[in-house]
Amino acid sequence: MQGVDPAWLPDVAFRPIGTRRTLIRGSGPLVDTVHGEVAGACERFGGRVSRESGSYDLVLELDGDDGSEGFVYERGDGCTTVTASGARGLLYGFFHVVRLGETAFLDDARRASYRPESALRMLDHWDNVAVHPVMGQVERGYAGGSLFWEDGRARGDLERVRAYGRLLAACGINAVAVNNVNVHATEARLLTDRIGEVADIAGALRPYGIRTHLSVTFAAPVVLGGLASADPLDESVRAWWAEATARVYAAIPDFGGFVVKADSEGQPGPFAYGRSHADGANMLAAALAPHGGTVHWRAFVYNHHQDWRDRSTDRARAAYDHFVPLDGEFADNAVLQVKHGPMDFQAREPVSPMIGAMPGTRLAVELQATQEYTGQQRHVCWLGPMWSEVLRFGIDGESSVGASARGGLVAVANVGDDPFWTGHPLAQANLYTFGRLAWDPNADPHHVLDEWIRLTFGSGPGLAAGLRSILDGSWRTYEKYTASLGVGFMVQPGHHYGPSVDGYEYSPWGTYHFADRDGVGVDRSVASGTGYAGQYAKPWADVYESPLSCPDELLLFFHHVSYGHMLHSSKTVIQHIYDTHFEGVAEVGAARERWASLVDLVDPARHARVAERFEEQLRSAREWRDQVNSYFFRKSGVADERGRTIY
Numbered sequence: 001m002q003g004v005d006p007a008w009l010p011d012v013a014f015r016p017i018g019t020r021r022t023l024i025r026g027s028g029p030l031v032d033t034v035h036g037e038v039a040g041a042c043e044r045f046g047g048r049v050s051r052e053s054g055s056y057d058l059v060l061e062l063d064g065d066d067g068s069e070g071f072v073y074e075r076g077d078g079c080t081t082v083t084a085s086g087a088r089g090l091l092y093g094f095f096h097v098v099r100l101g102e103t104a105f106l107d108d109a110r111r112a113s114y115r116p117e118s119a120l121r122m123l124d125h126w127d128n129v130a131v132h133p134v135m136g137q138v139e140r141g142y143a144g145g146s147l148f149w150e151d152g153r154a155r156g157d158l159e160r161v162r163a164y165g166r167l168l169a170a171c172g173i174n175a176v177a178v179n180n181v182n183v184h185a186t187e188a189r190l191l192t193d194r195i196g197e198v199a200d201i202a203g204a205l206r207p208y209g210i211r212t213h214l215s216v217t218f219a220a221p222v223v224l225g226g227l228a229s230a231d232p233l234d235e236s237v238r239a240w241w242a243e244a245t246a247r248v249y250a251a252i253p254d255f256g257g258f259v260v261k262a263d264s265e266g267q268p269g270p271f272a273y274g275r276s277h278a279d280g281a282n283m284l285a286a287a288l289a290p291h292g293g294t295v296h297w298r299a300f301v302y303n304h305h306q307d308w309r310d311r312s313t314d315r316a317r318a319a320y321d322h323f324v325p326l327d328g329e330f331a332d333n334a335v336l337q338v339k340h341g342p343m344d345f346q347a348r349e350p351v352s353p354m355i356g357a358m359p360g361t362r363l364a365v366e367l368q369a370t371q372e373y374t375g376q377q378r379h380v381c382w383l384g385p386m387w388s389e390v391l392r393f394g395i396d397g398e399s400s401v402g403a404s405a406r407g408g409l410v411a412v413a414n415v416g417d418d419p420f421w422t423g424h425p426l427a428q429a430n431l432y433t434f435g436r437l438a439w440d441p442n443a444d445p446h447h448v449l450d451e452w453i454r455l456t457f458g459s460g461p462g463l464a465a466g467l468r469s470i471l472d473g474s475w476r477t478y479e480k481y482t483a484s485l486g487v488g489f490m491v492q493p494g495h496h497y498g499p500s501v502d503g504y505e506y507s508p509w510g511t512y513h514f515a516d517r518d519g520v521g522v523d524r525s526v527a528s529g530t531g532y533a534g535q536y537a538k539p540w541a542d543v544y545e546s547p548l549s550c551p552d553e554l555l556l557f558f559h560h561v562s563y564g565h566m567l568h569s570s571k572t573v574i575q576h577i578y579d580t581h582f583e584g585v586a587e588v589g590a591a592r593e594r595w596a597s598l599v600d601l602v603d604p605a606r607h608a609r610v611a612e613r614f615e616e617q618l619r620s621a622r623e624w625r626d627q628v629n630s631y632f633f634r635k636s637g638v639a640d641e642r643g644r645t646i647y
């Protein structure tokens with residue numbers, strides 16, 4: 001598409017297919033999509049595509065259509081074959097060949113099956129139709145306006161949405177929610193009289209195997225239907241939802257379902273009627289069930305009017321306390337969507353103890369690709385290693401988070417109408433990595449990064465090595481110059497960009513660090529704190545309970561310790577704070593230099609955009625370093641062992 005960054009699907013990635021002869025077998029809309037892709041590649045590079053037998057280099061065959069998403073890949077006797085028994089499988093098999101590039105036609109490969117670990121791999125867009133006075137159009141969006149909505153309605157020209165669907169399919173994503181979980185007045189109507197606009201978007205995404213979902217307000221029967229109540233057990237309310245849902249399916253037959261943020265940060269929910277969250281979710285599940293839809297019910301429920309003087313209330317406990325007692329009560333097509341950590345997408349959090357604690361409930365795990373707390377797409381922060389750690393975490397010492405997410409993996413999207421899709425061009429790596437890890441949570445994120453680099457930038461060795469060194473450790477670098485040892489926040493209130501150590505310390509939001517002259521951190525032990533550590537299964541409950549066994553990187557999340565407390569790294573807490581902040585800034589400086597050295601190897605517009613963002617990242621990292629170091633020096637009175645400048 002003109003004027004839009006091709007991201008990981010530049011034309012040249014299609015050369016290996018486009019110069020060869022391809023046979024496509026099977027029929028249906030997704031086969032047509034694959035055919036269109038191959039035909040386009042052949043037009044550009046001189047190859048041939050056919051639907052009739054003959055001699056071929058590549059055979060793409062759909063054999064039945066059982067709705068499955070896997071495919072079988074093999075190469076022998078000079079021919080590469082992809083076979084699928086579901087249409088999406090053929091699409092994913094085709095992109096597998098694209099990813100392999102020339103290798104797909106050079107190296108023999110034994111028959112191997114590929115299929116996604118999780119059936120739902122979804123992006124939640126926090127997009128508003130109307131521009132919100134405080135949040136702008138995309139809540140926590142750092143890539144311009146919405147891809148879907150423009151001038152108060154669905155875009156007339158949906159070419160970009162189609163191109164987006166193509167990028168998503170190429171990394172394995174199969175579902176998109178098209179509006180913000182905070183559903184404002186205009187957006188509420190997408191469910192009813194404005195469903196046609198959602199249908200248009202769904203139509204642009206469908207050719208790439210992507211189902212469309214919608215965030216709805218729990219109060220819809222009142223605000224849209226004129227009913228007196230939204231009580232989930234009230235028959236007239238249930239009938240309203242059943243009818244509204246049937247109309248949605250009349251407009252969008254393959255509609256995915258609803259996403260609901262209820263009783264959370266001011267959104268309406270079942271508590272107002274004395275009902276449980278299972279009652280609320282099950283009402284919507286009942287409306288969706290006849291049509292094969294799913295409700296994604298978010299577990300981000302906590303008290304955001306906390307009194308900072310009250311140390312017994314712990315926001316980290318909230319999701320578990322609210323939802324675990326309801327295990328087994330949720331309908332089969334209700335999925336509880338839980339953030340990966342117990343707080344809110346900080347650069348470092350433990351895994352939510354809810355994951356694994358609800359064996360009778362389908363859970364979806366939510367990650368945040370949009371970099372709200374990780375540099376807002378002005379900083380390079382590749383989140384692959386963080387997500388991989390989360391997904392591979394053994395919750396009871398065994399079963400992993402990835403395997404427990406039976407309801408799917410979800411990420412809050414990081415794209416907008418920015419020409420580079422993600423504002424910071426290197427933030428595309430997060431989107432790609434999410435898709436690939438959602439497909440295979442055990443994949444090595446570094447392989448995924450290499451794959452992204454090769455597809456997006458080609459395989460020039462100098463460029464690939466440079467990019468790898470910039471991105472690889474960027475999350476740990478970010479962690480170093482921001483809040484230390486898992487304590488979190490310390491961001492500026494409201495927009496959450498840049499440092500403000502005490503920004504949330506006396507606020508109602510429940511995100512405190514409790515620094516005083518002697519020490520810092522939150523005591524969440526069972527023995528003397530909020531008891532949060534006890535929400536974990538063994539061995540983690542024991543590991544986190546004691547500061548002696550708690551991993552350094554989470555120490556201040558679980559414990560209040562003195563500045564002189566010795567870490568496993570053999571540094572004191574205070575010296576760790578100083579050292580990591582100096583190191584973090586130095587690492588940003590080195591990455592910036594590295595990027596500058598790639599100037600002749602990268603497209604000029606892309607190079608300039610990243611270079612400009614590096615200036616801001618360095619400025620901001622220094623600000624973080626100096627504010628955090630000065631704050632803790634002033635609180636503790638302990639000097640830096642190495643005598644560096646602290647203000």
Ligand code: GCU
Nearest residue numbers: 139140181182261300344372
């Ligand atoms: C964070 C974020 C909000 C968002 C919320 C959510 O608190 O700052 O903008 O609405 O998460 O996940 O619902």
